[in-house]
Amino acid sequence: MATLEITFLSSQLEERKRRLEEAIAMAPRNTSLGGLLHEVDAALERMSKGTYGFCEECHDPVEQDRLLADPLVRYCLDHLTESQRAALQRDLDLASQVQRNLLPPTNLKAGCWETSYHYAPVGPVSGDYCDLIPSDGHLFFALGDVSGKGVAASMLMTQLHALFRSLIGVSLPLGQIVTQANRVFCESALAGQYATLVCGQAKSNGEVEIHNAGHVPAIVVGKGGVLRIESTGLPLGMFHEFDFSATRVQLEVGDALFLYTDGLSEARNADDEYGVDRVTGLVRQQAGQPPAELIAACLHDLRSFEAGGPRLDDLSLLAIRRQV
Ligand SMILES: [Zn+2]
Numbered sequence: 107m108a109t110l111e112i113t114f115l116s117s118q119l120e121e122r123k124r125r126l127e128e129a130i131a132m133a134p135r136n137t138s139l140g141g142l143l144h145e146v147d148a149a150l151e152r153m154s155k156g157t158y159g160f161c162e163e164c165h166d167p168v169e170q171d172r173l174l175a176d177p178l179v180r181y182c183l184d185h186l187t188e189s190q191r192a193a194l195q196r197d198l199d200l201a202s203q204v205q206r207n208l209l210p211p212t213n214l215k216a217g218c219w220e221t222s223y224h225y226a227p228v229g230p231v232s233g234d235y236c237d238l239i240p241s242d243g244h245l246f247f248a249l250g251d252v253s254g255k256g257v258a259a260s261m262l263m264t265q266l267h268a269l270f271r272s273l274i275g276v277s278l279p280l281g282q283i284v285t286q287a288n289r290v291f292c293e294s295a296l297a298g299q300y301a302t303l304v305c306g307q308a309k310s311n312g313e314v315e316i317h318n319a320g321h322v323p324a325i326v327v328g329k330g331g332v333l334r335i336e337s338t339g340l341p342l343g344m345f346h347e348f349d350f351s352a353t354r355v356q357l358e359v360g361d362a363l364f365l366y367t368d369g370l371s372e373a374r375n376a377d378d379e380y381g382v383d384r385v386t387g388l389v390r391q392q393a394g395q396p397p398a399e400l401i402a403a404c405l406h407d408l409r410s411f412e413a414g415g416p417r418l419d420d421l422s423l424l425a426i427r428r429q430v
Pocket of ligand 1: 161162163164165166181182183184185
């Protein structure tokens with residue numbers, strides 16, 4: 107573990123020790139306080155001996171994110187006790203349920219737009235953000251990918267969800283909503299955490315305004331062929347002051363917009379990466395299909411590409427079609 111983390115954790119432990127000693131002075135008969143103080147002292151002793159951060163069972167390093175969350179952790183994930191394992195599983199199940207409840211309705215229709223999405227975490231929780239918010243006859247849509255994986259990424263994902271949900275309620279132009287969301291996200295994300303995002307507004311006249319902030323290309327498909335909407339900005343959470351520019355496209359009846367995370371474009375089999383070109387080709391073949399069928403065709407093609415190999419990243423797909 108790097109010196110910086112050790113210094114941070116050591117100051118965390120010293121702070122806990124001080125708080126515990128204060129609490130013990132106030133409530134000397136509370137034996138659980140004494141037990142905790144003993145654990146903190148033992149952790150500080152492991153630090154001074156250089157054995158801190160290694161599993162007491164296998165002597166491999168304990169996962170760093172777990173130590174940062176709880177500096178008293180003494181066992182790696184592989185060597186938790188039965189009750190610790192059950193407690194961890196309960197936390198993850200609950201987190202997964204909370205995250206599922208944040209998803210928009212399936213097959214949502216809003217104004218002249220019909221939609222479908224597929225949201226599949228690789229573990230119990232996902233760092234992908236998928237949202238659809240109807241508002242004044244328009245439809246706000248977003249698909250994003252928070253850096254990293256697991257619980258930390260899923261917490262930032264829930265924050266993006268809350269940010270956009272509250273900002274959409276305030277009548278601001280979309281560009282300003284993205285700029286504001288970026289500023290708040292910068293304040294709260296840890297250094298090195300960011301989110302790529304495609305979001306936009308599909309209007310009742312078929313016009314779609316799209317912002318692509320560092321995300322893989324969005325794809326528009328219709329009778330006129332396919333159009334890729336590349337990123338025109340940086341991911342959210344990197345710089346406080348940054349203006350995001352929009353792309354505007356006009357969708358006719360039957361035209362669709364397809365968004366995905368890199369869980370699709372960067373999926374791999376033994377020899378190859380799936381790639382944006384294959385995504386584009388597949389979407390072109392499916393021109394005119396309803397959103398749910400476009401998503402199903404994509405999943406079918408991905409499964410045959412992966413040929414039974416393991417999936418390594420969260421996967422999200424979102425299709426929006428103009429129906430009238
Ligand atoms: Zn271990």
